[in-house]
Amino acid sequence: MQEILFLKPVFQEKIWGGTALRDKFNYDLQSNQTGECWAISAHPNGDCEIINGELKGKRLSEVWQDNRDLFNHDDSPVFPLLTKILDANKDLSVQVHPDDEYGMKHENELGKTECWYIIDCKEDAEMVFGHNAHTKEELEHMIKNGEWNSFLRRIEIKPGDFFYVPTGTIHALCEGTLVLETQQSSDTTYRVYDYDRRDPDGNTRELHIRQAMDVTTVPHRETLPTKTVKRYEDSEIITYVNSDYFTVEKWNIKDKLRLDFDQSYMLVSVLNGKGYLNEEKIEKGNHFIITAQTQELILNGDLELMVSYIEKN
Incomplete structure (x- = not known):
């Protein structure tokens, strides 16, 4: 599949x-x-x-x-x-x-x-x-x-x-x-x-x-996200929120990034740039799901990606 x-x-x-x-x-x-x-x-x-x-x-x-x-x-x-x-x-x-x-x-x-x-x-x-x-x-x-x-x-x-x-x-x-x-x-x-x-x-x-x-929640409850950053040479993954409903990250890819795929599936939107994901061409405006059939992610190019997923239990 x-x-x-x-x-x-x-x-x-x-x-x-x-x-x-x-x-x-x-x-x-x-x-x-x-x-x-x-x-x-x-x-x-x-x-x-x-x-x-x-x-x-x-x-x-x-x-x-x-x-x-x-x-x-x-x-x-x-x-x-x-x-x-x-x-x-x-x-x-x-x-x-x-x-x-x-x-x-x-x-x-x-x-x-x-x-x-x-x-x-x-x-x-x-x-x-x-x-x-x-x-x-x-x-x-x-x-x-x-x-x-x-x-x-x-x-x-x-x-x-x-x-x-x-x-x-x-x-x-x-x-x-x-x-x-x-x-x-x-x-x-x-x-x-x-x-x-x-x-x-x-x-x-x-x-x-x-x-x-x-x-409506009364009184209003402030919910400021805690931002964390992981760096991989010239690339980085910024995690904005990790909740029961979803995890949301921004992936800033420069040149090449290789990652093991350890989630059930991921939703990805390309905000800027162009490049390749596992030899599939991707560019600004593309939207796709990385399925559980994937074992490894190889990203090449200059890319800004918004990524969301639900953490495995």
Whole structure:
């Protein structure tokens, strides 16, 4: 069976999307409001197609169900991870995600812990991260009275920043931000505030105030990732987070790096550069899964890779 599964991304238009996915990654996109690239996904709302090898033409969800040997016989009922690139050309809604228990009970899908690597952003860019309510009663009062300036916490961001966003965290990407997102495989989002904006038909988007108040962590809990770096001659692997949900790393490859492959499977996105992985050509904008059939990784070239996986038990 295959060592590497290359995937065809699924693109989603959004009211806040732009052209960065076309401009910076050279994806063939006609829309000027492409907000999301579902780069590695088996979720029903964006199920990626395999584009190489003997499994070419199959959807990732199908491969997951029928070929568990490629994933070290992971027994998760659904493919557990999802990689996206988000083009926040305009502000995203202020939102929050449920945990697994709430998500399964109310939405019949996983909760959504996620994290962001800031690929690029405009000067003086910021994001919403957390809130200032100290009790559930204060949370309800500030939301229902629209006290957004005092309720929302805003922080400045810059390219290369990384943020871990557990379930229950009020958050929003803001205008002028390009992000690689690693998350649980879920599409459940509870909107708290959407700036009262309207779609081309004059309609406002649905809010989910009751659900948001149910799942928001109060008071806000700071979750700063602990960054560690391993160096291999001129290359390095930066680990940003190692949680129960996923480990996320950035691999900066210079010239050549050889590693034993000791995980069940890995999700990889090429952010910059070009080169080879085990003699397979890879370049900026590629997304692929390294399967359990792999024993060794040989990387050649000048590459920036975002890598995610779930630690073996």
